[in-house]
Amino acid sequence: MESASHLSIIIDFSPQQWHSSSSNSDQGPFSLASFLPQLFIFLNAHLASQHENTLTIVGAFPGKSSVLFSSNEASTEADADPKLYQPFRTVNAAVVQRLSEELESLPESTDAPIALVGALTKSLCYINRLVNPQTVSSTTQNTTLSSAISPRILIFSVSPDLSASYIPIMNSIFCAQKLKVSLDVCKLYGPDTVFLQQAAHLTGGSYLSIHNRDTLIHYLMICFLSPPAVRQLMAVPTEDKVDFRAACFCHKTIVDIGFICSVCLSIFCKPTPVCSTCRAKFPMKSLTRLKEALKPVLPPGIPEPSPIIDSLPDTAPALTLPGGVGMSGGGKGKGKASQARGGGQYPPLHLGPMGMEGPPNGMHHGMPPGGIMPPGMGMGGMGGGRPGPPLKKGQKRSMNGMPQGMMSGVGMPPGGGHPQMDWRSMMAYPPGTAPASTGTTPTPPPPSR
Amino acid sequence: MAGRDGDYRQEAADDSDMDDLDPEIRLSAKDKGKGRANPRVQKLKAQPKEVYSWEESYTRSWDAVQEDEDGSLQNAVGEFLARTRRKRLQVPAEAIRRTIVRHLVLVIDLSASMTDRDMRPNRFDLTLEYAREFVAEWFDQNPLGQIGIVGMKEGIAERVCALSGNPPDVLKTLANRRDLEPSGEPSLQNALDMARGGMSHLPSHSSRETIIIFGSLTTCDPGNIHDTLKQCVEDKIRISVVALAAEMKICRDFCTETGGIFGVAMNEGHFRDMLFDHIPPPAVRNAQNAGAPANGNGAPTNTATGDLMMMGFPTRLPDTSAPTLCVCHGIMKSEGYLCPRCLSKVCDIPTDCPVCDLVIVSAPHLARSYHHLFPVKPYDAVRSLDPNEDASLTCNGCGTAFPLTGHAPLSSAGAADGVSRYGRYRCPECKKDFCSECDVFVHDILHCCPSCNT
Numbered sequence: 001m002e003s004a005s006h007l008s009i010i011i012d013f014s015p016q017q018w019h020s021s022s023s024n025s026d027q028g029p030f031s032l033a034s035f036l037p038q039l040f041i042f043l044n045a046h047l048a049s050q051h052e053n054t055l056t057i058v059g060a061f062p063g064k065s066s067v068l069f070s071s072n073e074a075s076t077e078a079d080a081d082p083k084l085y086q087p088f089r090t091v092n093a094a095v096v097q098r099l100s101e102e103l104e105s106l107p108e109s110t111d112a113p114i115a116l117v118g119a120l121t122k123s124l125c126y127i128n129r130l131v132n133p134q135t136v137s138s139t140t141q142n143t144t145l146s147s148a149i150s151p152r153i154l155i156f157s158v159s160p161d162l163s164a165s166y167i168p169i170m171n172s173i174f175c176a177q178k179l180k181v182s183l184d185v186c187k188l189y190g191p192d193t194v195f196l197q198q199a200a201h202l203t204g205g206s207y208l209s210i211h212n213r214d215t216l217i218h219y220l221m222i223c224f225l226s227p228p229a230v231r232q233l234m235a236v237p238t239e240d241k242v243d244f245r246a247a248c249f250c251h252k253t254i255v256d257i258g259f260i261c262s263v264c265l266s267i268f269c270k271p272t273p274v275c276s277t278c279r280a281k282f283p284m285k286s287l288t289r290l291k292e293a294l295k296p297v298l299p300p301g302i303p304e305p306s307p308i309i310d311s312l313p314d315t316a317p318a319l320t321l322p323g324g325v326g327m328s329g330g331g332k333g334k335g336k337a338s339q340a341r342g343g344g345q346y347p348p349l350h351l352g353p354m355g356m357e358g359p360p361n362g363m364h365h366g367m368p369p370g371g372i373m374p375p376g377m378g379m380g381g382m383g384g385g386r387p388g389p390p391l392k393k394g395q396k397r398s399m400n401g402m403p404q405g406m407m408s409g410v411g412m413p414p415g416g417g418h419p420q421m422d423w424r425s426m427m428a429y430p431p432g433t434a435p436a437s438t439g440t441t442p443t444p445p446p447p448s449r
Numbered sequence: 450m451a452g453r454d455g456d457y458r459q460e461a462a463d464d465s466d467m468d469d470l471d472p473e474i475r476l477s478a479k480d481k482g483k484g485r486a487n488p489r490v491q492k493l494k495a496q497p498k499e500v501y502s503w504e505e506s507y508t509r510s511w512d513a514v515q516e517d518e519d520g521s522l523q524n525a526v527g528e529f530l531a532r533t534r535r536k537r538l539q540v541p542a543e544a545i546r547r548t549i550v551r552h553l554v555l556v557i558d559l560s561a562s563m564t565d566r567d568m569r570p571n572r573f574d575l576t577l578e579y580a581r582e583f584v585a586e587w588f589d590q591n592p593l594g595q596i597g598i599v600g601m602k603e604g605i606a607e608r609v610c611a612l613s614g615n616p617p618d619v620l621k622t623l624a625n626r627r628d629l630e631p632s633g634e635p636s637l638q639n640a641l642d643m644a645r646g647g648m649s650h651l652p653s654h655s656s657r658e659t660i661i662i663f664g665s666l667t668t669c670d671p672g673n674i675h676d677t678l679k680q681c682v683e684d685k686i687r688i689s690v691v692a693l694a695a696e697m698k699i700c701r702d703f704c705t706e707t708g709g710i711f712g713v714a715m716n717e718g719h720f721r722d723m724l725f726d727h728i729p730p731p732a733v734r735n736a737q738n739a740g741a742p743a744n745g746n747g748a749p750t751n752t753a754t755g756d757l758m759m760m761g762f763p764t765r766l767p768d769t770s771a772p773t774l775c776v777c778h779g780i781m782k783s784e785g786y787l788c789p790r791c792l793s794k795v796c797d798i799p800t801d802c803p804v805c806d807l808v809i810v811s812a813p814h815l816a817r818s819y820h821h822l823f824p825v826k827p828y829d830a831v832r833s834l835d836p837n838e839d840a841s842l843t844c845n846g847c848g849t850a851f852p853l854t855g856h857a858p859l860s861s862a863g864a865a866d867g868v869s870r871y872g873r874y875r876c877p878e879c880k881k882d883f884c885s886e887c888d889v890f891v892h893d894i895l896h897c898c899p900s901c902n903t
Contacts, residue, residue: 067848121891121899125846128890167823168897170816175895178589202813245762246812256762256789257807262550262654263755264822265815271757280755286652290759 004052005227006130006151008123009043011068012060013099014114015106017158021189030189030213039156040095042220044088049225054149056126057095058119061102063112065119068098070126114159117168124175127151131179150227152182152205157196158189169195176203182228186220188213194243201242204228208237249277259290270294531868531885547730547821548656550758551594552612553587554644555580555660559602560635562665562694568717572664572693573631575717580662581623583724588616590728590821592799592814597647598622599640603633604669606640612647614808615800635663637699638670638677645677645684654756657686659709660727663700664693674699682706687731691723730821761789761807763798776803786811820896826877828888830869840873846887846899876901 013032022031047053054071069091081089130149153176176183182205185196192209200207208223210216223236248255248269258267264278271290274281557580563573584596596619597612609629610622623629641659648657659681668674681688681703689709690700696713704711710727714720763786772781776793777800785794791805799810834840843850852872874888875881881900883891891898 070848117897118899121895121897122846122848124895125844125887125890125899126848128894129847129849129886132886167816167819170813171820171896173813174817178894198813241767242765244765244811244813246815258760258762260758260760260815261755262758263546265549265818267815268757275755278755282755282757286756290757293759 003229004050004054004149006054006056006127006149007046008056008058008127008151008153009039010058010060010116010119010123010153010155011039012114012116012156012158013103014060014062014159017189021158024189027189027211027213034214035156035188035216036096038217038220040092041217042225043091043095044085045221045225047087047091048085054130055091056123058123059099059102060114060116060119061106062110062114065115065122066098066102067122067126068102069094113162113164116155116157116159116162117165117172120153120155120169120172123153124172124179124181127153127179127181150229151179152184152228154184154186154224155196155199156186156188157193158187159193160190161193161195166195169199173199173202184208184224186210186224188216197242198244206236257294528868531872546733548654548733549591549593549730549818549821550655551591551658551730552597552648552651552655553594553658553660553727554597554599554612554647555584555662556599556601556606556640556644557609557629557662558635558664558693559600559607559629559631560665561632562635563631565664565694568693568714568720573629574626575720576662576664576693577623577626577629579721579724581620582721583728584619584623585616586725587728588614588619589817591730592817593808593810597644599643599647600629601635601637601640602631604636604639606636606643608643608647613800615797617797634667634669635665636670637661637663637668637703638672638674641677641681641688641703645681645686648686649684652756654758656731657684658727658731659686659688660724661688661690661700661703662693662724663690663697666694666697668697668699678703678706689727691720693720758808761802761809762811763787763789763795763809765811766794825892825896825898827892828874828876828883831871831873831875831882832869834871834873841882844884844887845881846883846891849884849886851882851884 018032022029024030043055043057046055055069056067056071057069059066059068130151173183176199181203183196183199183203184205185193185200185207187193187196187207187209197207199205206223208219210219226234226236243254245254245256246258246267247253248258249266250268250272253269255267255269258269259271260267261275261278261280261282263280264275266275266277268276271287271294272282273284273287557576559573563571563576565572568575580598587594587596593614595612595614596610598609598619600607600609610619613619640661644659651657686707687709688703688707690704690711692700692711692713694713696711701711703709710723712723714723766783766785766787768784770783772783773785773794774781775785775796777795777797780796782796785796786798786809787794788802788805788807788809790807791802793802793804795802795809799808799814801807802809869885872885873882874885876883876898879898879900883899887899
């Protein structure tokens with residue numbers, strides 16, 4: 001750690017969520033009182049790791065956000081404790097004092113949403129001030145921090161997503177990208193928030209959902225203490241399964257192919273004559289064109305002939321299908337036959353555990369039925385067991401078989417199978433040695449919002 | 450064929466006594482060239498008499514800088530800086546409809562005149578550098594747009610890059626300066642015909658724009674360039690010119706007829722500013738203010754209606770998936786995106802699927818354009834502090850303390866151009882105060898007010 005790093009911590013102090021967290025029996029009770037000591041250890045560790053490190057703590061309360069502590073305006077208190085490193089004491093005392101003030105002033109009952117966005121934007125404003133120090137502002141002489149400072153933000157979240165805050169959160173994410181600030185998210189309680197997952201993914205931070213919360217300090221020290229430069233060298237868990245698909249505005253369903261209003265960018269799952277958001281009328285011509293494009297080329301259930309696959313040269317057997325990929329560890333000789341079958345008749349493959357005919361030996365040992373790819377789940381990523389990719393220009397497939405050829409060439413899973421499924425983890429075990437149920441846990445379905 | 454009536458209109462600026470100040474300050478202090486750079490705005494405003502800078506009345510520019518009580522110039526310079534930054538924020542507050550799906554052809558002069566060294570290191574290298582920055586920033590702001598690049602050299606137009614929505618592709622063509630070595634004469638007509646042809650297939654809801662970076666004072670054309678101008682007007686192509694040498698009549702005509710912006714770069718910084726002014730999406734033009742008198746053929750104004758666009762939201766493959774070939778480059782790699790229609794794997798989004806031609810975007814790309822649609826209202830400068838109201842002592846964004854007493858206004862113009870002498874800028878919605886840095890930051894980068902969005 002050569003350069004100083006700045007850490008902005010945003011803590012979600014939603015009274016309802018913390019209350020239900022402390023009385024929750026599923027994951028074991030975890031109250032604010034047991035959270036704060038672990039937080040203080042983490043804060044002190046951050047300050048101790050480098051003398052120039054700075055810290056800002058912003059609390060998100062219902063309807064308001066306020067800065068609990070900032071290294072810049074920290075006042076050294078008179079009652080120094082000789083046994084305690086003074087900066088530790090300053091931080092702990094300031095946070096406790098400000099937090100109790102804020103909690104006291106909270107109204108008895110409030111419906112105001114948690115001001116997470118406010119806290120996030122305030123931190124970004126502060127970081128902007130740090131990164132671009134203004135030479136002319138004569139009042140802030142102490143901001144002699146160099147521009148080499150590497151800022152980051154850590155969010156402790158307990159509340160679920162607020163759909164109203166989607167746009168401001170996205171704006172904050174893009175702003176953080178521009179400032180090269182990474183957003184780390186530590187989810188202490190409640191369901192995963194897709195917005196913050198996207199935030200962590202887009203800014204290169206890590207998203208961590210804590211299950212065993214009594215050992216929170218271990219997670220904090222290992223995952224979140226190191227600055228971004230160091231973190232590249234460490235195997236910090238990153239969120240790799242982020243769903244970037246959009247939900248349509250009309251039915252709130254996740255869509256693969258959406259129809260976007262060119263005026264207001266509303267998303268619809270099927271062509272509509274009038275935009276429901278901005279009332280823009282769409283020309284009839286494009287409506288009919290788009291409806292044409294939506295039609296599947298073949299009625300479902302009819303297996304397609306696949307001349308391309310059969311005529312593929314023998315040279316590239318390992319590139320093709322997930323079955324084929326799984327086979328790269330297994331027998332290559334038998335692989336080709338199953339590839340051809342997999343590419344050609346993909347509808348049957350939907351039903352059983354996919355590619356089971358493919359791997360010749362032992363790959364499916366101990367697999368729960370449908371464990372790799374339950375039809376409803378694995379396909380969920382690709383739009384639910386659609387028989388085949390419908391084409392916009394129906395002639396394309398019949399004319400030159402291009403998409404199929406490409407599919408087989410680039411190793412597409414047949415029939416819209418989710419390649420994110422676990423053939424990778426299957427490969428982690430040599431054939432036949434796969435343990436009974438571990439390692440083949442199906443990937444959870446992509447989170448939806 | 451085009452007249453050489455161009456001259457350095459801003460030449461006189463070099464004689465000013467403010468050379469020790471930053472060029473930006475000089476610009477803002479005298480407000481010169483700005484009005485000229487935007488002929489369309491002037492056209493709307495009852496056509497004020499255009500004045501060349503050497504025809505202006507003599508201004509004592511050094512009087513604008515005054516020392517404070519301590520003999521320091523810090524406040525004066527600070528006010529200039531604040532004014533410069535705020536000037537960019539003085540945009541109309543009402544929601545204007547903007548073109549979200551943009552198509553832009555960047556025409557770069559690659560003629561021998563680009564080797565001039567009046568801009569350091571020379572015009573060509575500087576143009577390439579700024580063009581790269583411009584393309585990156587443009588895609589950042591307009592993720593659904595496409596950029597093509599056309600070069601003008603040796604009397605012909607050269608397609609450097611076809612219209613593409615993928616920033617790395619476009620940047621790659623600009624990265625190699627060997628391929629773009631300037632030579633010969635430029636041809637505006639050929640370049641514009643090529644740009645027009647490349648954009649002729651576009652649907653009506655997308656914009657067609659051309660930005661010309663023009664370093665030469667001549668153009669070497671095979672036919673009548675005014676015919677090209679007429680066709681561009683008919684095709685509703687918006688042409689803007691950033692001239693590096695001087696104003697040319699034909700360039701200005703192109704801009705005024707098609708509703709674009711014409712400007713002559715005075716120096717490196719001004720060049721960059723003028724180029725980057727084209728990054729925010731333009732407002733959708735109506736037929737009456739198109740500034741195109743030649744457009745009398747009753748063309749349907751269907752640019753105003755919306756259209757539906759079909760877009761695919763791909764599945765992202767995690768880094769741990771098995772490596773496969775991508776369709777765009779044919780490289781084995783693990784990560785990538787699956788086109789939802791044809792399931793081919795592409796490296797990067799947004800792009801058009803090479804196999805089935807579907808536009809592939811992700812939800813964040815759409816969200817990136819939202820701030821054009823829902824802009825933050827401009828903050829009002831606080832002119833007087835009411836002692837009764839308990840205004841917060843610190844900025845609501847960064848927490849910096851406000852000055853307790855406002856400094857005296859430095860010039861009479863101080864009150865007019867929206868600079869608060871208290872350094873406070875108040876959000877009209879939530880009535881919270883922000884400092885000048887946060888004001889600019891919120892409107893330029895953050896795009897959401899820290900205290901309105903709870």
